Amino acid sequence: MHIQDTIAALATAPGAGAIAVIRVSGANALDLVSSVFKAKSGKILKEQQSHTLHLGNIVDGNRIIDEALVSIFKGKRSYTGEPTVEISCHGSSYIQQEILQLLFRKGCRAAKAGEFTLRAFINGKMDLSQAEAVADLIASDNAGSHQIAMQQMRGGFSNEIAQLRQELLNFASLIELELDFAEEDVEFANREEFQSLISKITRVLKRLIDSFATGNVIKNGIPVAIVGEPNVGKSTLLNALLNEERAIVSDIAGTTRDTIEDEIAIGGIGFRFIDTAGIRETVDVIEGLGIKKTFEKISQAQVVLYLINSQAPSASGSSPKGRAFADLQLEIEKIKNRFPDKPLVLVANKMDHLNAEEQHTIHNQLSELIPEDSKSTVLLISAKTGTGVDELKEQLLQFVNTGALRNNETLVTNSRHYDSLLKALEEIEKVQVGIDAGLSGDLLAIDIREALYHFGEITGQVTNDELLGNIFANFCIGK
Known part of the structure; x- marks a missing residue:
């Protein structure tokens, strides 16, 4: 992944309109746009404060391409978590392409589908399930699908999964610690509390899995x-x-x-x-x-x-x-x-x-x-x-x-999440069987690690380039 490059793309729908927004993101975004923007105030763009708007001209040498309004977001205070500039220009298709081609000549490259959101995920601005909800929000065409996407994008689903994962991880750490003191035959993880946690996780997973039937059709x-x-x-x-x-x-x-x-x-x-x-x-x-x-x-x-x-x-x-x-x-x-x-x-x-x-x-x-x-x-x-x-x-x-x-319940709409939840439940049920059979901590730890892995797949603690590529390839360019 070439995440160090400065990227640019049209962030609004292609075609003619009243205005168009061109998004530029990357370490050199401010320097690069500053080199083609002349503010009406005479100020240097890259020297201005974050989250400010500036009126001026986009220029190619002595040629004025358009009068535009430029927004700057410095440091990590942006959607992507890296310096970002958004150029609001007139919505002529010719003007859009002229500005983009100018940016490419100055050192930008064309952003790939979903690359801005991918960078937001990599830079810790959102977890993977929230990133996927961005695409669902863009695609929503009724109040129901919009509400589900908004809830997921704001972290409703991922917070629930993260909490379960953290509680399970805490007990997993205690069980792993027991393995270091196997000869002393001590228990750091209270088995009654552990049983209660496993029962709770099982209930939540089954509820989320059952919600997929509703969430998927609403979406x-x-x-x-x-x-x-x-x-x-x-x-x-x-x-x-x-x-x-x-x-x-x-x-x-x-x-x-x-x-x-x-x-x-x-x-x-x-x-x-x-x-x-x-x-x-x-x-x-x-x-x-x-x-x-x-x-x-x-x-x-x-x-x-x-x-x-x-x-x-x-x-x-x-x-x-x-x-x-x-x-x-x-x-x-x-x-x-x-x-x-x-x-x-x-x-x-x-x-x-x-x-x-x-x-x-x-x-x-x-x-x-x-x-x-x-x-x-x-x-x-x-x-x-x-x-x-x-x-x-x-x-x-x-x-x-x-x-x-109406009750703002968490509904699963993503088939990837659904598959990971099923696999996590399968591992948790193996843990329950192990507890009932009185298995030792080292055997329980194997299934716990697998459950944690599948939780991590949902929120993005566990990823690979192929998975990310498949997810973000379904995004529109500019987002």
């Missing part, structure tokens, strides 16, 4: 498959949920032959809705491929909306009334048997064509088709008029553990 958006027979209004429902004409709507059965996806935020949580091809027997090869993909999307979804036409059988064979009711029952059983853990919402569409008594009858009929559990429910809507769509959104929110967000 990445919750996929919801809209399925059902052709011409029951799946595309109309997608358009109603998104409040835009996203999918083609037609009276011709089989219009949707491929999946259509789009995202919205409901109550601060991202949902990704997938409009699928209608499920029916068909000889059309293209439509058949779409139906095959429908079942693939059901397997990937977190929630399944099974849409049904609530009109009389004469209007559509997909009605829950009459002869089609038995066919519908078979389809529902097929989905529940194949995907027993997925929440299933039976949505009876086109309720605007029914009176109150008919709506009540349809609701009771559909309720008979679902098991008596909290993961299945029945709703009546009209996708065309929007009636019941808000109730459907509220129902979807109930499938998400938003209580964990």
